[in-house]
Amino acid sequence: HWAVVDDGASGTRADARGRQLRAGLRAVAADQPAIGDVRGLGLRVGTELVDGDGRPDGALVARVIAEAAERGLLLLACGAQGQVVRFIPPLVVDEAQVDEAVGIYAESLDKALAAG
Numbered sequence: 001h002w003a004v005v006d007d008g009a010s011g012t013r014a015d016a017r018g019r020q021l022r023a024g025l026r027a028v029a030a031d032q033p034a035i036g037d038v039r040g041l042g043l044r045v046g047t048e049l050v051d052g053d054g055r056p057d058g059a060l061v062a063r064v065i066a067e068a069a070e071r072g073l074l075l076l077a078c079g080a081q082g083q084v085v086r087f088i089p090p091l092v093v094d095e096a097q098v099d100e101a102v103g104i105y106a107e108s109l110d111k112a113l114a115a116g
Contacts, residue, residue: 014091017098018042021087024102032106034060034113043091046084047105056083063112064105073104 029035
């Protein structure tokens, strides 16, 4: 038997952290034209990366994921052309960890663009 533990706040906390994550990624996107879109629900969030012509850029996604992994942030690729960086943090992620993840992502994107 599996026991279900619900403190009543986990959904609310996850929603708040998801809003924080999307807001942080949108702030990065405001200064970074390689981010074509930020989307998601709750803590399942993705950023679509595009090239200079606005086309999906799966190669950039692969470089960003590699750069982020070197910095301790595990991300996934998804999308028909591998063009979306997917964030799926645990439901217990806290505010400071979300801020740290956004910072690592921004740094990893900058490094990946410089290398590409």
